[in-house]
Amino acid sequence: MWNWDGWKIDLSAIYYAAKSYGAGHLDLIYDATERVVYNTPPQLWADWAAADGWDVKEIVFTPYLYPPLWAALLAPVAGRMDVETFYNVGLVANVAASVWMVWLGWQLVQPRRVIPLVWAVLGFGLLLITVVGYMIYWLGQPQVIVSALMLGSAVALSRGREVNAGLLLGLATALKLSPLLLAVLFVMEKRWKALAVFAASGFVFGVVSLSVVGWPLHAELLQKLQLVEERVLISRIIVSLETVLFQLQEVVRGTADWTIAEPRQAMEPGWIAWVVRATMLGLMGLTYWVTRDRPARTRIWMRFYLLVLVTLITNPLGWIHYMVLPFALLPAFYELYDKVRTTAIVLAIGLLYSMPIFIEAVLFDYTGFMQIGVWISGCLVMIGMLVFARPVEQAAE
Numbered sequence: 001m002w003n004w005d006g007w008k009i010d011l012s013a014i015y016y017a018a019k020s021y022g023a024g025h026l027d028l029i030y031d032a033t034e035r036v037v038y039n040t041p042p043q044l045w046a047d048w049a050a051a052d053g054w055d056v057k058e059i060v061f062t063p064y065l066y067p068p069l070w071a072a073l074l075a076p077v078a079g080r081m082d083v084e085t086f087y088n089v090g091l092v093a094n095v096a097a098s099v100w101m102v103w104l105g106w107q108l109v110q111p112r113r114v115i116p117l118v119w120a121v122l123g124f125g126l127l128l129i130t131v132v133g134y135m136i137y138w139l140g141q142p143q144v145i146v147s148a149l150m151l152g153s154a155v156a157l158s159r160g161r162e163v164n165a166g167l168l169l170g171l172a173t174a175l176k177l178s179p180l181l182l183a184v185l186f187v188m189e190k191r192w193k194a195l196a197v198f199a200a201s202g203f204v205f206g207v208v209s210l211s212v213v214g215w216p217l218h219a220e221l222l223q224k225l226q227l228v229e230e231r232v233l234i235s236r237i238i239v240s241l242e243t244v245l246f247q248l249q250e251v252v253r254g255t256a257d258w259t260i261a262e263p264r265q266a267m268e269p270g271w272i273a274w275v276v277r278a279t280m281l282g283l284m285g286l287t288y289w290v291t292r293d294r295p296a297r298t299r300i301w302m303r304f305y306l307l308v309l310v311t312l313i314t315n316p317l318g319w320i321h322y323m324v325l326p327f328a329l330l331p332a333f334y335e336l337y338d339k340v341r342t343t344a345i346v347l348a349i350g351l352l353y354s355m356p357i358f359i360e361a362v363l364f365d366y367t368g369f370m371q372i373g374v375w376i377s378g379c380l381v382m383i384g385m386l387v388f389a390r391p392v393e394q395a396a397e
Contacts, residue, residue, distance in 0.1 A: 008090060015086050019075070068217035132324055166195065170205065233316060260369065
């Protein structure tokens with residue numbers, strides 16, 4: 001209701017890349033710079049938007065960062081459907097994926113200390129009141145669909161359906177490359193069939209993509225990703241360890257950007273890249289160690305939850321809306337802690353990320369840097385709660 005007929009910044013990249021592919025303007029699909037937000041979009045994109053009745057001075061476009069196969073597959077749709085209808089269809093798909101994700105979270109955790117109504121109220125409530133959920137629908141961000149596929153893979157794994165688990169994670173990775181790292185869960189669980197199916201599905205998707213669109217666009221994507229990897233993204237709505245480390249370095253130097261009015265990028269110092277990689281590997285190892293003696297029912301969802309959080313904070317493009325999956329699983333903490341403590345923590349995290357507080361913070365010039373610290377602190381709290389949780393047998397007493 002809040003977002004119907006609205007401009008969807010992130011979906012703009014998908015729609016206009018698809019339309020460019022269909023019109024034969026392959027040079028417009030990938031931006032040749034490291035930008036994650038267009039200051040000035042390609043002129044043809046602006047002309048198409050204006051022809052659909054949009055005021056180009058009032059809207060923002062983002063560059064296309066997805067595999068080229070999706071631009072090719074959606075080209076017929078973009079050629080026949082106006083952008084507003086495309087955005088509304090995307091909004092419906094995101095809402096449907098949100099409902100599916102809350103349901104899948106229940107299926108994965110199989111909670112014994114939370115009734116379905118409480119799980120649903122908390123899951124949907126967090127999506128409605130927080131900046132995490134708001135950004136998903138306002139931006140038209142397909143991350144919620146990718147997250148639902150990732151969660152579906154974990155549910156299939158917990159049910160012993162290894163083929164489905166591998167296929168679903170393979171599809172999620174074909175949509176966005178970041179879910180690739182969650183294949184570590186298959187290794188931790190020694191589910192070699194799921195790992196093999198995941199690898200095979202990735203190979204098939206790759207072959208199909210190369211067959212449909214050819215190599216040059218894939219080369220452009222890899223070049224774009226390399227440009228992004230070499231830089232630190234600085235934004236109010238980022239949850240990334242490298243951004244925090246970079247800002248702390250700038251504080252020491254006296255050149256920190258405390259305002260962060262618009263997203264920008266800076267070259268990433270080598271030491272930050274190595275610290276972030278070491279942190280990711282260390283936390284993955286810690287994930288395996290602290291869950292190794294857990295019963296299978298709890299072990300799988302705890303490992304999945306931790307891996308999602310770890311790969312989020314070590315992602316160079318860890319936007320705040322990537323937390324939609326950790327938020328959908330937040331009621332799972334009732335399985336690990338007493339109800340009073342868990343309720344207090346869930347409410348505190350919901351308040352920390354609430355949209356009204358974020359809106360108030362944006363009104364002040366020098367809250368940008370602090371906002372990044374708040375976002376990542378919430379992630380670290382959730383990681384700590386999972387790492388230091390009592391054994392399930394004690395929590396159930």
